[in-house]
Amino acid sequence: MNELRATRALISGGASGIGLAIAEALASQGVELVLVSRRLGLLEQEAARLQGRYGVRVLPLTLDLCDGAQVRARYTETRERLGPIDLLVNNSGVGSDYLVQDLPESEWDRVMDTCAKGTFLLTQACLPDMLAHRHGTIINIASQAAKNGYARASVYCAAKFAVLGFAKALREEVQHQGIRVHTLCPGLVQVPPPACPGERKPGWLQVEDLAEAVLYTLRQPAHVQLDEIGMTGI
Numbered sequence: 001m002n003e004l005r006a007t008r009a010l011i012s013g014g015a016s017g018i019g020l021a022i023a024e025a026l027a028s029q030g031v032e033l034v035l036v037s038r039r040l041g042l043l044e045q046e047a048a049r050l051q052g053r054y055g056v057r058v059l060p061l062t063l064d065l066c067d068g069a070q071v072r073a074r075y076t077e078t079r080e081r082l083g084p085i086d087l088l089v090n091n092s093g094v095g096s097d098y099l100v101q102d103l104p105e106s107e108w109d110r111v112m113d114t115c116a117k118g119t120f121l122l123t124q125a126c127l128p129d130m131l132a133h134r135h136g137t138i139i140n141i142a143s144q145a146a147k148n149g150y151a152r153a154s155v156y157c158a159a160k161f162a163v164l165g166f167a168k169a170l171r172e173e174v175q176h177q178g179i180r181v182h183t184l185c186p187g188l189v190q191v192p193p194p195a196c197p198g199e200r201k202p203g204w205l206q207v208e209d210l211a212e213a214v215l216y217t218l219r220q221p222a223h224v225q226l227d228e229i230g231m232t233g234i
């Protein structure tokens with residue numbers, strides 16, 4: 001048993017960027033993983049690497065988390081092959097770069113569905129097992145755009161505000177049933193990570209900073225409630 005409040009984690013977008021860094025940190029602590037996103041080749045490559053390096057089971061599953069039926073089917077598959085999930089990291093997300101007057105309706109749907117609806121769907125799929133065991137943690141990767149407005153990012157801000165609001169409401173529903181809900185609100189994070197320390201952008205967070213914050217939340221004692229965690233690089 002590792003020292004974290006997690007034994008089996010599902011990470012959306014877990015094969016790239018921030019999600020992969022979180023996956024690496026959890027695997028290093030002995031947590032079994034399910035990595036979900038749309039690119040099977042990348043998922044399989046990173047799952048095999050993590051499994052080989054840390055000796056934990058890592059299951060790669062393709063999933064478009066905008067599709068509710070797919071989300072529910074993948075969770076059932078996860079449960080059958082690995083067991084119930086006690087840590088969900090809602091990390092998948094997409095950005096957008098439009099002035100409001102130019103923003104296509106399809107782009108609004110794409111960003112809202114990926115960031116906000118996907119967070120809801122995955123949470124809803126994982127919750128019954130967590131509630132049944134009165135044990136579980138849900139960590140959402142939101143953004144500083146969940147708390148501030150930025151020009152050319154209206155739908156991204158709307159989606160990340162939605163994630164934060166959803167998380168606050170969810171916490172009220174489940175916090176007395178053994179389930180924790182945390183939301184990380186990072187500023188700019190260097191993705192993909194630099195090849196060497198010399199290529200680090202000043203003032204940007206690194207993906208490892210987010211991974212470390214996830215481990216920190218999972219090490220808190222049972223009586224400590226961490227809600228949202230703002231993070232910015234200096």
Ligand SMILES: NC(=O)c1ccc[n+]([C@@H]2O[C@H](COP(=O)([O-])OP(=O)(O)OC[C@H]3O[C@@H](n4cnc5c(N)ncnc54)[C@H](OP(=O)(O)O)[C@@H]3O)[C@@H](O)[C@H]2O)c1
Binds near residue numbers: 017093
């Ligand atoms: N980088 C930053 O500066 C920054 C700052 C604050 C917050 N964030 C947030 O951090 C999270 C991770 O972003 P990142 O920077 O690490 O970029 P990233 O590497 O592009 O990660 C985004 C992930 O989302 C997955 N994804 C996108 N659409 C999906 C869908 N429909 N179904 C399933 N998975 C989907 C992608 O995988 P596939 O393409 O294979 O599906 C990818 O793995 C995002 O929520 C982002 O908003 C990033």
